[in-house]
Amino acid sequence: xxxxxxxxxxxxxxxxxxxxxxxxxxxxxxxxxxxxxxxxxxxxxxxxxxxxxxxxxxxxxxxxxxxxxxxxxxxxxxxxxxxxxxxxxxxxxxxxxxxxxxxxxxxxxxxxxxxxxxxxxxxxxxxxxxxxxxxxxxxxxxxxxxxxxxxxxxxxxxxxxxxxxxxxxxxxxxxxxxxxxxxxxxxxxxxxxxxxxxxxxxxxxxxxxxxxxxxxxxxxxxxxxxxxxxxxxxxxxxxxxxxxxxxxxxxxxxxxxxxxxxxxxxxxxxxxxxxxxxxxxxxxxxxxxxxxxxxxxxxxxxxxxxxxxxxxxxxxxxxxxxxxxxxxxxxxxxxxxxxxxxxxxxxxxxxxxxxxxxxxxxxxxxxxxxxxxxxxxxxxxxxxxxxxxxxxxxxxxxxxxxxxxxxxxxxxxxxxxxxxxxxxxxxxx
Numbered sequence: 001x002x003x004x005x006x007x008x009x010x011x012x013x014x015x016x017x018x019x020x021x022x023x024x025x026x027x028x029x030x031x032x033x034x035x036x037x038x039x040x041x042x043x044x045x046x047x048x049x050x051x052x053x054x055x056x057x058x059x060x061x062x063x064x065x066x067x068x069x070x071x072x073x074x075x076x077x078x079x080x081x082x083x084x085x086x087x088x089x090x091x092x093x094x095x096x097x098x099x100x101x102x103x104x105x106x107x108x109x110x111x112x113x114x115x116x117x118x119x120x121x122x123x124x125x126x127x128x129x130x131x132x133x134x135x136x137x138x139x140x141x142x143x144x145x146x147x148x149x150x151x152x153x154x155x156x157x158x159x160x161x162x163x164x165x166x167x168x169x170x171x172x173x174x175x176x177x178x179x180x181x182x183x184x185x186x187x188x189x190x191x192x193x194x195x196x197x198x199x200x201x202x203x204x205x206x207x208x209x210x211x212x213x214x215x216x217x218x219x220x221x222x223x224x225x226x227x228x229x230x231x232x233x234x235x236x237x238x239x240x241x242x243x244x245x246x247x248x249x250x251x252x253x254x255x256x257x258x259x260x261x262x263x264x265x266x267x268x269x270x271x272x273x274x275x276x277x278x279x280x281x282x283x284x285x286x287x288x289x290x291x292x293x294x295x296x297x298x299x300x301x302x303x304x305x306x307x308x309x310x311x312x313x314x315x316x317x318x319x320x321x322x323x324x325x326x327x328x329x330x331x332x333x334x335x336x337x338x339x340x341x342x343x344x345x346x347x348x349x350x351x352x353x354x355x356x357x358x359x360x361x362x363x364x365x366x367x368x369x370x371x372x373x374x375x376x377x378x379x380x381x382x383x384x385x386x387x388x389x390x391x392x393x394x395x396x397x398x399x400x401x402x403x404x405x406x407x408x409x410x411x412x413x414x415x416x417x418x419x420x421x422x423x424x425x426x427x428x429x
Contacts, residue, residue: 043209050260054140055131058147059124062186065091065112066120074315074353082116085182086298086354092290093182094155096162097299105286107159111151113184123186130193137200137259141272146196146257147189148279150249154188157245174235175244183239188246191227194220195250200259207261295350297360315353319363322352323406326366330399333373334392342370362406369399 073087089095092109099106114120135143161176201208201217213219224247231240322345329345332338349367354360376391 043212048136050136051140052132052135054143054147055127055135058131058186059127062112062114062120062124062127066114066117069113072353074318084354086360088113088115088182088184089298090290090294090296090354091184092286093184094158095182095299096159096180099159103289103293105289107152107155108148108282108286109290110155110184111148111186111189114186115184119185123190126190127186130190130197134193134196138196138257139260139272141276142257144276145272145279146192146250146253148283149253150192150195150246151186151189153249154192154242154246155183157248158183158188158239158242161241174232175241177236177239177241183242185239185242188239188242191243191246192250192253194224195247195252196254196257198224199251199254203254204259297364298354315355319352319355319359320410322348323363323366326370327403329370330366330373333370333376334396334399339374342374346370358409362402362409365402366406369395369402 069083069087069091072090073083089098091113092106093113094106094110114123131143134146138146158177162180163176164178164180197216198220199217201213201215201219205213205217208216227243228240231238231243325341326345326349329341332341346367349363349370352363372395376388376395
Protein backbone atom coordinates (compact mmCIF):
# COMPACT_ATOMS: atom_id res chain seq x y z
CA UNK A 1 0.00 0.00 0.00
CA UNK A 2 1.37 3.38 -1.02
CA UNK A 3 1.92 5.68 1.99
CA UNK A 4 1.34 8.78 -0.12
CA UNK A 5 -1.90 8.05 -1.99
CA UNK A 6 -3.15 4.73 -0.55
CA UNK A 7 -3.07 2.87 -3.86
CA UNK A 8 -2.32 -0.86 -3.94
CA UNK A 9 1.27 -1.54 -5.01
CA UNK A 10 2.42 -4.86 -6.46
CA UNK A 11 5.02 -6.94 -4.63
CA UNK A 12 8.59 -5.91 -5.49
CA UNK A 13 7.60 -2.52 -6.92
CA UNK A 14 9.93 0.28 -5.76
CA UNK A 15 7.58 3.10 -6.69
CA UNK A 16 3.81 3.60 -6.76
CA UNK A 17 2.42 3.26 -10.28
CA UNK A 18 -0.18 5.95 -9.55
CA UNK A 19 1.60 8.80 -7.80
CA UNK A 20 5.24 7.80 -8.36
CA UNK A 21 6.17 7.91 -4.67
CA UNK A 22 8.83 5.55 -3.35
CA UNK A 23 7.58 2.44 -1.53
CA UNK A 24 10.87 1.64 0.22
CA UNK A 25 11.05 1.70 3.99
CA UNK A 26 13.78 4.34 3.97
CA UNK A 27 13.00 7.71 2.43
CA UNK A 28 14.74 8.19 -0.88
CA UNK A 29 17.11 11.05 -1.46
CA UNK A 30 15.90 14.13 -3.26
CA UNK A 31 17.98 13.26 -6.28
CA UNK A 32 16.68 9.70 -6.64
CA UNK A 33 13.01 10.14 -5.71
CA UNK A 34 10.53 11.52 -8.17
CA UNK A 35 8.30 13.89 -6.23
CA UNK A 36 4.66 13.12 -6.99
CA UNK A 37 2.74 16.09 -8.30
CA UNK A 38 0.09 17.58 -6.04
CA UNK A 39 -2.79 16.96 -8.43
CA UNK A 40 -1.98 13.25 -8.63
CA UNK A 41 -1.96 12.95 -4.83
CA UNK A 42 -5.21 14.88 -4.53
CA UNK A 43 -6.90 12.76 -7.20
CA UNK A 44 -5.56 9.48 -5.77
CA UNK A 45 -6.62 10.24 -2.20
CA UNK A 46 -10.10 11.26 -3.32
CA UNK A 47 -10.32 8.02 -5.31
CA UNK A 48 -8.98 5.71 -2.62
CA UNK A 49 -11.43 7.02 -0.04
CA UNK A 50 -14.25 5.40 -2.00
CA UNK A 51 -15.40 1.91 -0.95
CA UNK A 52 -14.76 -1.26 -2.93
CA UNK A 53 -17.07 -3.69 -1.14
CA UNK A 54 -18.23 -5.50 -4.29
CA UNK A 55 -14.65 -6.50 -5.09
CA UNK A 56 -14.49 -8.20 -1.68
CA UNK A 57 -17.87 -9.86 -2.26
CA UNK A 58 -16.68 -11.28 -5.59
CA UNK A 59 -13.49 -12.54 -3.98
CA UNK A 60 -15.43 -14.32 -1.24
CA UNK A 61 -17.94 -15.77 -3.72
CA UNK A 62 -15.20 -17.28 -5.88
CA UNK A 63 -13.47 -18.70 -2.81
CA UNK A 64 -16.74 -20.16 -1.52
CA UNK A 65 -17.48 -21.87 -4.84
CA UNK A 66 -13.94 -23.29 -4.88
CA UNK A 67 -14.39 -24.74 -1.38
CA UNK A 68 -17.66 -26.35 -2.47
CA UNK A 69 -15.87 -27.90 -5.45
CA UNK A 70 -13.16 -29.24 -3.19
CA UNK A 71 -15.75 -30.72 -0.85
CA UNK A 72 -17.51 -32.37 -3.80
CA UNK A 73 -14.18 -33.90 -4.84
CA UNK A 74 -13.72 -35.63 -1.50
CA UNK A 75 -11.48 -32.85 -0.05
CA UNK A 76 -8.44 -34.72 -1.30
CA UNK A 77 -5.29 -32.65 -1.79
CA UNK A 78 -4.61 -34.47 -5.05
CA UNK A 79 -7.50 -32.65 -6.78
CA UNK A 80 -6.03 -29.23 -5.96
CA UNK A 81 -3.82 -29.70 -9.01
CA UNK A 82 -6.83 -30.17 -11.28
CA UNK A 83 -10.47 -30.78 -10.56
CA UNK A 84 -11.96 -33.70 -12.51
CA UNK A 85 -13.91 -32.74 -15.61
CA UNK A 86 -17.25 -33.97 -14.18
CA UNK A 87 -16.82 -31.70 -11.14
CA UNK A 88 -16.21 -28.69 -13.40
CA UNK A 89 -19.29 -29.54 -15.46
CA UNK A 90 -21.40 -30.09 -12.33
CA UNK A 91 -20.54 -26.58 -11.14
CA UNK A 92 -21.45 -24.95 -14.46
CA UNK A 93 -18.45 -25.12 -16.78
CA UNK A 94 -19.12 -23.95 -20.33
CA UNK A 95 -19.53 -26.86 -22.75
CA UNK A 96 -20.92 -25.99 -26.18
CA UNK A 97 -22.90 -29.22 -26.36
CA UNK A 98 -24.71 -28.39 -23.12
CA UNK A 99 -25.24 -24.72 -24.01
CA UNK A 100 -26.79 -25.84 -27.29
CA UNK A 101 -29.03 -28.19 -25.30
CA UNK A 102 -30.57 -25.12 -23.63
CA UNK A 103 -28.34 -24.67 -20.58
CA UNK A 104 -27.78 -20.94 -21.19
CA UNK A 105 -26.62 -20.39 -17.63
CA UNK A 106 -23.34 -22.08 -18.53
CA UNK A 107 -22.38 -18.74 -20.09
CA UNK A 108 -22.61 -17.12 -16.63
CA UNK A 109 -21.55 -19.75 -14.07
CA UNK A 110 -17.96 -20.24 -15.36
CA UNK A 111 -16.85 -16.79 -14.19
CA UNK A 112 -17.15 -18.11 -10.61
CA UNK A 113 -15.48 -21.50 -11.23
CA UNK A 114 -11.74 -22.32 -11.34
CA UNK A 115 -9.92 -25.40 -12.49
CA UNK A 116 -7.37 -25.62 -9.68
CA UNK A 117 -5.88 -23.76 -6.73
CA UNK A 118 -3.25 -21.90 -8.76
CA UNK A 119 -5.92 -20.76 -11.22
CA UNK A 120 -7.98 -19.38 -8.34
CA UNK A 121 -5.07 -17.63 -6.62
CA UNK A 122 -3.80 -15.93 -9.78
CA UNK A 123 -7.24 -14.67 -10.75
CA UNK A 124 -8.18 -13.53 -7.26
CA UNK A 125 -4.87 -11.71 -6.84
CA UNK A 126 -5.54 -9.95 -10.14
CA UNK A 127 -9.05 -9.06 -9.00
CA UNK A 128 -7.63 -7.71 -5.73
CA UNK A 129 -5.28 -5.44 -7.69
CA UNK A 130 -7.53 -4.33 -10.57
CA UNK A 131 -11.04 -4.55 -9.11
CA UNK A 132 -10.77 -1.71 -6.57
CA UNK A 133 -9.63 0.77 -9.24
CA UNK A 134 -12.62 0.03 -11.48
CA UNK A 135 -15.09 -0.01 -8.58
CA UNK A 136 -13.77 3.23 -7.10
CA UNK A 137 -13.77 4.96 -10.50
CA UNK A 138 -17.22 3.83 -11.62
CA UNK A 139 -19.03 2.93 -8.41
CA UNK A 140 -20.40 -0.37 -7.18
CA UNK A 141 -23.42 -0.62 -9.50
CA UNK A 142 -21.44 0.00 -12.68
CA UNK A 143 -18.67 -2.29 -11.44
CA UNK A 144 -21.08 -5.23 -11.10
CA UNK A 145 -22.56 -4.50 -14.53
CA UNK A 146 -19.08 -4.35 -16.07
CA UNK A 147 -17.96 -7.55 -14.34
CA UNK A 148 -20.95 -9.68 -15.29
CA UNK A 149 -21.30 -8.38 -18.86
CA UNK A 150 -17.61 -8.77 -19.71
CA UNK A 151 -17.57 -12.22 -18.08
CA UNK A 152 -20.57 -13.35 -20.13
CA UNK A 153 -19.04 -11.80 -23.27
CA UNK A 154 -15.88 -13.82 -22.68
CA UNK A 155 -17.90 -17.06 -22.48
CA UNK A 156 -19.84 -16.15 -25.62
CA UNK A 157 -16.53 -15.59 -27.43
CA UNK A 158 -15.32 -18.97 -26.18
CA UNK A 159 -18.56 -20.58 -27.38
CA UNK A 160 -18.29 -19.05 -30.86
CA UNK A 161 -14.69 -20.15 -31.40
CA UNK A 162 -15.14 -23.91 -30.89
CA UNK A 163 -14.67 -25.47 -34.33
CA UNK A 164 -14.44 -29.28 -34.05
CA UNK A 165 -12.63 -31.01 -36.88
CA UNK A 166 -11.17 -27.83 -38.42
CA UNK A 167 -7.39 -27.88 -38.94
CA UNK A 168 -5.74 -24.69 -37.69
CA UNK A 169 -2.17 -23.45 -37.71
CA UNK A 170 -0.38 -22.01 -34.70
CA UNK A 171 -2.08 -18.63 -35.09
CA UNK A 172 -5.51 -20.19 -35.61
CA UNK A 173 -5.13 -22.34 -32.50
CA UNK A 174 -4.43 -19.16 -30.53
CA UNK A 175 -8.12 -18.27 -30.83
CA UNK A 176 -10.02 -21.29 -32.16
CA UNK A 177 -10.46 -24.64 -30.41
CA UNK A 178 -10.96 -27.98 -32.13
CA UNK A 179 -12.35 -29.71 -29.01
CA UNK A 180 -15.42 -28.87 -26.95
CA UNK A 181 -13.58 -28.81 -23.64
CA UNK A 182 -14.87 -27.29 -20.36
CA UNK A 183 -14.06 -23.59 -20.06
CA UNK A 184 -14.05 -21.89 -16.66
CA UNK A 185 -12.44 -18.99 -14.85
CA UNK A 186 -12.78 -15.31 -13.98
CA UNK A 187 -9.92 -14.30 -16.29
CA UNK A 188 -12.29 -13.26 -19.09
CA UNK A 189 -14.00 -10.78 -16.76
CA UNK A 190 -10.59 -9.66 -15.48
CA UNK A 191 -9.49 -8.95 -19.04
CA UNK A 192 -12.74 -6.99 -19.29
CA UNK A 193 -11.69 -4.80 -16.36
CA UNK A 194 -8.29 -4.27 -17.98
CA UNK A 195 -10.10 -3.21 -21.16
CA UNK A 196 -12.14 -0.73 -19.11
CA UNK A 197 -9.04 0.84 -17.56
CA UNK A 198 -7.24 0.90 -20.91
CA UNK A 199 -9.99 2.88 -22.62
CA UNK A 200 -10.57 4.96 -19.47
CA UNK A 201 -6.96 6.15 -19.52
CA UNK A 202 -7.23 7.15 -23.18
CA UNK A 203 -10.73 8.61 -23.03
CA UNK A 204 -10.02 10.88 -20.05
CA UNK A 205 -6.31 11.47 -20.65
CA UNK A 206 -6.75 15.25 -20.75
CA UNK A 207 -8.22 15.47 -17.25
CA UNK A 208 -6.12 12.81 -15.51
CA UNK A 209 -3.07 13.71 -13.41
CA UNK A 210 0.27 12.49 -14.73
CA UNK A 211 0.50 9.55 -12.33
CA UNK A 212 -2.79 8.09 -13.55
CA UNK A 213 -1.79 8.55 -17.17
CA UNK A 214 1.15 6.22 -16.47
CA UNK A 215 -1.02 3.64 -14.67
CA UNK A 216 -3.95 3.49 -17.10
CA UNK A 217 -4.43 3.81 -20.83
CA UNK A 218 -1.29 3.21 -22.87
CA UNK A 219 0.51 2.27 -19.67
CA UNK A 220 -1.42 -1.00 -19.63
CA UNK A 221 -0.20 -2.08 -23.06
CA UNK A 222 2.88 -3.99 -21.77
CA UNK A 223 0.70 -6.02 -19.38
CA UNK A 224 -1.88 -6.76 -22.10
CA UNK A 225 0.79 -7.84 -24.59
CA UNK A 226 2.54 -10.00 -21.98
CA UNK A 227 -0.67 -11.82 -21.07
CA UNK A 228 -1.56 -12.40 -24.71
CA UNK A 229 1.94 -13.78 -25.29
CA UNK A 230 1.47 -16.16 -22.35
CA UNK A 231 -1.83 -17.16 -23.93
CA UNK A 232 -0.09 -17.86 -27.23
CA UNK A 233 2.47 -20.09 -25.51
CA UNK A 234 -0.33 -21.91 -23.70
CA UNK A 235 -2.72 -22.16 -26.66
CA UNK A 236 -4.77 -25.31 -26.46
CA UNK A 237 -4.89 -24.98 -22.67
CA UNK A 238 -5.65 -21.29 -22.14
CA UNK A 239 -8.94 -20.01 -23.54
CA UNK A 240 -7.57 -17.01 -25.43
CA UNK A 241 -10.89 -16.36 -27.16
CA UNK A 242 -12.47 -15.77 -23.75
CA UNK A 243 -9.65 -13.37 -22.82
CA UNK A 244 -9.99 -11.40 -26.04
CA UNK A 245 -13.78 -11.38 -25.80
CA UNK A 246 -13.66 -9.98 -22.29
CA UNK A 247 -11.02 -7.41 -23.25
CA UNK A 248 -13.04 -6.21 -26.25
CA UNK A 249 -16.29 -6.07 -24.24
CA UNK A 250 -14.64 -4.06 -21.46
CA UNK A 251 -13.14 -1.61 -23.95
CA UNK A 252 -16.49 -1.18 -25.74
CA UNK A 253 -18.39 -0.59 -22.49
CA UNK A 254 -15.81 1.95 -21.28
CA UNK A 255 -16.42 3.99 -24.44
CA UNK A 256 -20.03 4.67 -23.43
CA UNK A 257 -19.90 4.55 -19.62
CA UNK A 258 -18.86 7.66 -17.69
CA UNK A 259 -17.01 7.52 -14.40
CA UNK A 260 -17.47 9.23 -11.05
CA UNK A 261 -15.08 12.15 -10.97
CA UNK A 262 -13.45 13.17 -7.66
CA UNK A 263 -15.77 15.48 -5.77
CA UNK A 264 -18.93 14.07 -7.36
CA UNK A 265 -21.67 12.79 -5.10
CA UNK A 266 -22.04 9.03 -4.70
CA UNK A 267 -25.58 8.99 -6.07
CA UNK A 268 -26.15 6.43 -8.83
CA UNK A 269 -28.56 6.81 -11.72
CA UNK A 270 -31.61 4.58 -11.36
CA UNK A 271 -30.79 2.83 -14.63
CA UNK A 272 -27.53 1.45 -13.20
CA UNK A 273 -29.25 0.29 -10.04
CA UNK A 274 -31.85 -1.53 -12.14
CA UNK A 275 -29.16 -3.09 -14.35
CA UNK A 276 -27.24 -4.22 -11.29
CA UNK A 277 -30.37 -5.78 -9.78
CA UNK A 278 -31.21 -7.56 -13.04
CA UNK A 279 -27.72 -8.98 -13.50
CA UNK A 280 -27.49 -10.10 -9.87
CA UNK A 281 -30.83 -11.82 -10.40
CA UNK A 282 -29.38 -13.57 -13.46
CA UNK A 283 -26.42 -14.72 -11.35
CA UNK A 284 -28.80 -15.98 -8.64
CA UNK A 285 -30.87 -17.92 -11.21
CA UNK A 286 -27.61 -19.33 -12.57
CA UNK A 287 -26.66 -20.72 -9.16
CA UNK A 288 -30.16 -22.24 -8.84
CA UNK A 289 -29.77 -23.91 -12.23
CA UNK A 290 -26.38 -25.28 -11.23
CA UNK A 291 -27.97 -26.81 -8.13
CA UNK A 292 -30.86 -28.26 -10.16
CA UNK A 293 -28.56 -29.93 -12.68
CA UNK A 294 -25.82 -30.85 -10.22
CA UNK A 295 -26.63 -34.58 -10.33
CA UNK A 296 -26.96 -34.78 -14.10
CA UNK A 297 -24.64 -37.44 -15.57
CA UNK A 298 -21.66 -35.77 -17.24
CA UNK A 299 -21.25 -36.08 -21.01
CA UNK A 300 -19.42 -39.20 -22.13
CA UNK A 301 -16.98 -36.97 -24.02
CA UNK A 302 -15.36 -35.98 -20.70
CA UNK A 303 -13.56 -39.32 -20.57
CA UNK A 304 -11.06 -38.18 -23.21
CA UNK A 305 -10.26 -34.80 -21.67
CA UNK A 306 -6.71 -34.20 -20.40
CA UNK A 307 -8.24 -32.45 -17.40
CA UNK A 308 -9.87 -35.70 -16.33
CA UNK A 309 -7.72 -37.22 -13.61
CA UNK A 310 -7.88 -40.62 -11.99
CA UNK A 311 -10.03 -40.77 -8.85
CA UNK A 312 -8.09 -41.03 -5.60
CA UNK A 313 -8.13 -43.94 -3.19
CA UNK A 314 -9.97 -41.76 -0.67
CA UNK A 315 -12.74 -41.11 -3.17
CA UNK A 316 -12.96 -44.82 -3.93
CA UNK A 317 -13.33 -45.61 -0.22
CA UNK A 318 -16.14 -43.08 0.20
CA UNK A 319 -17.91 -44.39 -2.90
CA UNK A 320 -17.69 -48.07 -1.86
CA UNK A 321 -18.87 -47.30 1.68
CA UNK A 322 -21.92 -45.49 0.28
CA UNK A 323 -22.70 -48.39 -2.05
CA UNK A 324 -22.34 -50.97 0.73
CA UNK A 325 -24.61 -48.94 2.99
CA UNK A 326 -27.17 -48.73 0.17
CA UNK A 327 -27.17 -52.52 -0.20
CA UNK A 328 -27.68 -52.99 3.54
CA UNK A 329 -30.57 -50.52 3.40
CA UNK A 330 -32.12 -52.43 0.51
CA UNK A 331 -31.93 -55.72 2.45
CA UNK A 332 -33.58 -54.04 5.46
CA UNK A 333 -36.38 -52.68 3.28
CA UNK A 334 -37.03 -55.99 1.52
CA UNK A 335 -36.57 -58.49 4.35
CA UNK A 336 -37.62 -56.50 7.42
CA UNK A 337 -39.81 -53.75 5.92
CA UNK A 338 -37.49 -51.29 7.68
CA UNK A 339 -37.15 -48.06 5.70
CA UNK A 340 -35.19 -46.08 8.28
CA UNK A 341 -31.72 -46.94 6.89
CA UNK A 342 -32.77 -45.86 3.39
CA UNK A 343 -32.80 -42.12 4.16
CA UNK A 344 -29.19 -42.09 5.34
CA UNK A 345 -28.11 -44.37 2.49
CA UNK A 346 -29.70 -42.14 -0.16
CA UNK A 347 -28.09 -39.07 1.41
CA UNK A 348 -24.64 -40.67 1.27
CA UNK A 349 -25.21 -41.84 -2.29
CA UNK A 350 -26.03 -38.27 -3.30
CA UNK A 351 -22.76 -37.08 -1.78
CA UNK A 352 -20.56 -39.92 -3.04
CA UNK A 353 -17.75 -38.69 -5.36
CA UNK A 354 -17.83 -39.23 -9.10
CA UNK A 355 -15.39 -41.95 -10.21
CA UNK A 356 -16.38 -42.77 -13.79
CA UNK A 357 -19.49 -43.02 -15.96
CA UNK A 358 -20.19 -46.66 -15.09
CA UNK A 359 -19.83 -45.97 -11.37
CA UNK A 360 -22.23 -43.05 -11.72
CA UNK A 361 -24.83 -45.22 -13.47
CA UNK A 362 -24.52 -47.93 -10.80
CA UNK A 363 -24.97 -45.36 -8.05
CA UNK A 364 -28.07 -43.90 -9.69
CA UNK A 365 -29.56 -47.38 -10.18
CA UNK A 366 -29.24 -48.46 -6.53
CA UNK A 367 -30.54 -45.05 -5.48
CA UNK A 368 -33.65 -45.53 -7.63
CA UNK A 369 -34.13 -49.04 -6.24
CA UNK A 370 -34.14 -47.65 -2.71
CA UNK A 371 -36.64 -44.95 -3.68
CA UNK A 372 -38.93 -47.57 -5.27
CA UNK A 373 -38.61 -49.82 -2.21
CA UNK A 374 -39.94 -46.97 -0.09
CA UNK A 375 -43.07 -46.76 -2.27
CA UNK A 376 -43.89 -50.47 -1.93
CA UNK A 377 -44.29 -50.37 1.84
CA UNK A 378 -44.74 -46.75 2.90
CA UNK A 379 -45.09 -46.23 6.67
CA UNK A 380 -48.59 -47.15 7.90
CA UNK A 381 -49.54 -49.24 4.86
CA UNK A 382 -50.57 -52.88 4.80
CA UNK A 383 -47.72 -55.36 4.32
CA UNK A 384 -47.30 -58.77 2.74
CA UNK A 385 -50.24 -58.45 0.38
CA UNK A 386 -50.11 -60.37 -2.89
CA UNK A 387 -49.55 -57.17 -4.87
CA UNK A 388 -46.80 -56.09 -2.50
CA UNK A 389 -45.04 -59.46 -2.73
CA UNK A 390 -45.12 -59.30 -6.54
CA UNK A 391 -43.60 -55.83 -6.52
CA UNK A 392 -40.93 -56.98 -4.09
CA UNK A 393 -40.08 -59.98 -6.29
CA UNK A 394 -39.62 -57.76 -9.35
CA UNK A 395 -37.53 -55.26 -7.40
CA UNK A 396 -35.33 -58.05 -5.96
CA UNK A 397 -34.84 -59.44 -9.47
CA UNK A 398 -33.65 -56.03 -10.69
CA UNK A 399 -31.41 -55.79 -7.65
CA UNK A 400 -29.83 -59.12 -8.57
CA UNK A 401 -28.98 -57.83 -12.05
CA UNK A 402 -27.56 -54.65 -10.51
CA UNK A 403 -25.46 -56.68 -8.04
CA UNK A 404 -23.87 -58.63 -10.87
CA UNK A 405 -23.01 -55.43 -12.77
CA UNK A 406 -21.66 -53.77 -9.64
CA UNK A 407 -19.43 -56.71 -8.72
CA UNK A 408 -18.01 -56.81 -12.25
CA UNK A 409 -17.24 -53.10 -12.10
CA UNK A 410 -15.75 -53.53 -8.64
CA UNK A 411 -13.29 -56.18 -9.83
CA UNK A 412 -11.97 -54.01 -12.65
CA UNK A 413 -12.03 -50.74 -10.70
CA UNK A 414 -10.20 -52.21 -7.72
CA UNK A 415 -7.13 -52.82 -9.88
CA UNK A 416 -6.78 -49.07 -10.46
CA UNK A 417 -6.23 -48.53 -6.76
CA UNK A 418 -3.26 -50.90 -6.49
CA UNK A 419 -5.14 -53.31 -4.27
CA UNK A 420 -5.28 -50.86 -1.38
CA UNK A 421 -8.98 -51.44 -0.91
CA UNK A 422 -10.35 -54.74 0.29
CA UNK A 423 -14.01 -54.96 -0.59
CA UNK A 424 -16.17 -57.06 1.68
CA UNK A 425 -17.93 -60.01 0.00
CA UNK A 426 -21.43 -59.15 -1.17
CA UNK A 427 -24.42 -60.90 0.33
CA UNK A 428 -26.57 -63.04 -1.88
CA UNK A 429 -30.29 -62.47 -1.87
